Amino acid sequence: MIPSKGRFPRLRAFAALLLAILALTACDRAPEARQDQAFVLGTLVEITAVGMEKEAFHAAAGAAFREMRRIHDALGPTDEDSALAAFNRAERGEWTPLDGPLSALLPRALSVQRASANAFNPHLGRLVALWGFRAPPFPEAPPAGEAVDALLDQGAGDRALALRRHDALLARLTRPGAALDLGGIAKGYAVDRATAVLAAHGVENALINAGGDLRALGSHGGRPWRVGIRNPRDRDRVLAVVPLHDGEAIVTSGDYERFFRHEGRRYHHLLDPATGAPARAARQATVLGPRATEADAWSTALFVAGAPGFQRLGKEQPALVIDTAGKAHASPAMKARLDWRSEEVAAP
Template identity: 75%
Template sequence: MHWFKGRPVHRGLAALVLAVAALAACDRAPEVHREQAFVLGTLVEITAAGASKEELGEAAGAAFREMRAIHNALTPTAEGNLLADFNGAAPGEWTALEGPLTGLIPRALAVQRASGNTFSPHLGRLVGLWGFREPPFPEEPPAEAAVEDLMDGGAGGEALELRRSDGLEARLTRPGAGLDLGGIAKGYAVDRAATKLKEHGVDNALINAGGDLRALGTRGNRPWRIGIRDPRDRERVLAVVALRDGEAIVTSGDYERSFTHDGRRYHHLLDPATGRPARRARQATVMGPRATETDAWSTALFVAGARGLERLGARQPGLVIDAEGRAHANAAMEERLDWRAEGMAAP
């Protein structure tokens, strides 16, 4: 674990707001086009270099349709979708997994185990109780007794099991638990969108799904470069990261789905150990070869705080801004950050 050049981040680099870096290029820039759509509860932007507007339009359309299908299958507030059907089963009842659940539940459980349960895929009933699923968000926290009832019912422990029968099956084992894949599904959708782009011949692109990003190829003769902004001052860029082909970068922070009550911020990133908003960090960022696991690990690292960098491992870049606004990074992240890019403008 390292300090960035021995300096704290002023005012707290609480959220990683990721934007494509608009840096001047000496050579002639490639043709760049963008497509946007509102998917997964956020604005998704696909930027492609070297593809025509028509080529990107067709490829992005396929990517957006794939992302919408994942959203429709996994949104916690829908009725009659895969997630609702799974949660509708009685505790202890085995359910055959279909569609995206088949791949996502095993991957979510793998991160849960590796992180020491700072990431949990079954906090659904707690998230619903706190009211963070969709706006308008509440103005005050739920009753302490209601939180404790769900925690006593096993919401925060390990309450999701897998087995193989004719196919893959899963079950919730405690009445307080409810499947919610919000901490991993957006990353999975980004990975699927990347696959669709490549299937349609778009090999150089950047997918930005509200801060979950994945790069494909390059932007002409340079990599896709991402600006890290201070969420307390959105115009202030603090550092730049150059993404490699296929690499993802995801942040989790206390600044999106949140409300303030009696001078204290309450946000949607719940600590499985307490059933309440995690308090060890303001922001956590993880980079990795796939957005799916990177998404889940950014949540796990946020909940764990700086101590979670040890579980993340030395080879996967990770950054934590702790509750006091101090920046911590492992060596893999420290060597990737360029702090000379302050003042860089977004496109």
């Protein structure tokens, strides 16, 4: 599974196809499945449901896609008319009222930032832009180290986002090097909102796959939905299969989504706030939880922190990290859920 960061790259659709196949073949005698898909948030979003009439399903799926587009329109970091871009244009230190998706999402982003000791950072926007990872084509070489250091000196990787409530929720950026970029959490939030829309339209059993950020409703023929965690170095193979129960979400962050090679080294879009450069602790990190929003943010945090980040996430949270040597590490809760399939990578 491949998460969306920044401008939500289309590359995540490759893993989505494999995951959908696993989900649909989970039961030998499954009820008829209906599917609808749309290109939303810069990736292929697929909704699969069972036990529904065609017209009712497509009406529900259409409403879910519209909700996801609304979130994209508000949170696009380079769209001049988005709420996020308007916030970034405000003077540093100026308190700005929040509404819509920003109001709902920023408190949750800050919560994960604190809990992860800044491994997840929602305001690396200037660094992401400097590295050229907004959208393809990606650069052929890294930026000058002096330019990265200059942004770090201006607080790009620090905790530079503050919230307060005065009638409405207000926020401000406190350092000149900081700019909001919610790519590490926005797609998870969109999946959660789409799930709520489906439920409101009477959908009881469905799986939303937003290019790799997944959340389940109900079951698939009375059994859990089953999804695969891909091998980060072979997109055609899975490491393991994991059951998803009603309401659960699973998200993966990997170094294979947006990257370029320079002088034999891979440079990817998942930046370490401490260095301003691509994180070097993992190839891939997966988090399973009750909401896609937090799973999305924590998968980024674990990618940056590596397996030691399990201590902050908590033993009861299912999580899997593939380190830079290709070794698998799993939290106790994830070990209990994994149906390991890989012959190339040893089970954790």
